[in-house]
Amino acid sequence: MNARARRVPAGRAGRLRLRRSLATAVRGADLLERKLRLLLDREHRARRAAEDADRVWRRTLAEAETWLVRGVLLGGEGALAGAAPAERARVDVRWSVLMGVRHPAVVSWTDPVRSAWERTPSNTALAHAETAYRAAARAAAELAVHRAAAELxxxxxxxxxxxVRALRRHWIPRLREDLAVAELALEEAEHEEAVRRRWAAGHGARRTRR
Incomplete structure (x- = not known):
């Protein structure tokens, strides 16, 4: 008796157990494939959103640096001192769960508010630079969120x-082979049992006639 034959459960109960195991494995593979499609679709959308955020970040950052240079040329480096508001921007990330995968989904950005006693940018170029830097920071936050989601x-x-590959290529074929072996063994056993019954019935009839 080989290893496979020893592994296959005997009798009708064994065959039923193999059928149930096979059905469970096939159903599990189908569900995992559905999960895989959903994951890949959400990952694709996250990567597209990251690409959009990356373009916005690069564009606004370049714009901010251009305005900053202009502002410094107009007002000197001293114009930067104390120009930034004391309050910091606030970034909140909302998480989501897809098929058991927790990942960042949405980022919200709250700009810092400059109080009445704080200095404002000394020239228009620095004001434009501040606005552009805020936009770049928002885009960077969105980029980070979408990239993290895509990676997860x-x-x-x-x-x-x-x-899925393990189920489709290994476990399901193995269960099918085991089920075929079990059904063949059960068919042979039932055939042998039928032969024995016919022999016993014929032998009993001969004894009765004697």
Whole structure:
């Protein structure tokens, strides 16, 4: 008796157990494939959002640096001293869960508010630079959120794909082979039992006639 034959449960109960295991494995593979499609779709959207945020960040950062240079040329480096508001910007990240994967989904940005006693930019160029830097910072926050989400979703997609591959290529074929062996063994056992019954019935009839 080989290793596979020893592993296959005997009898009708064993065959039923194999059928249930096979059905569970197939259903599990189907659900994992659905999960994989959802993960890949959300990852794709996160990467597109990250690309958009990256373009905005690069554009606004370049714009801010241009205005900053102009502002310094107009007012000197001393114009930067104390020009930034004391209050800091606030960034809040809302998390979401997709198929068990927790990932950052939305970022909200609250600009700092300059109090009445704080200095304002000394020239228009610095005012434009401040506005552009705030836009760049917002875009950087969105970029970070979307990139992090894409990486988390991609990592789970890799694990899910591996599980699907293990089920489709190894576990399900093995269960099908085991089920075929079990059904063949049960068919042979039932055939042998039928032969024995016919032999016993014929032998009993001959004894009765004697």
């Amino acid at each position: 979703l991609a990592a789970e997609a890799v694990r899910t794909r591996q599980r």
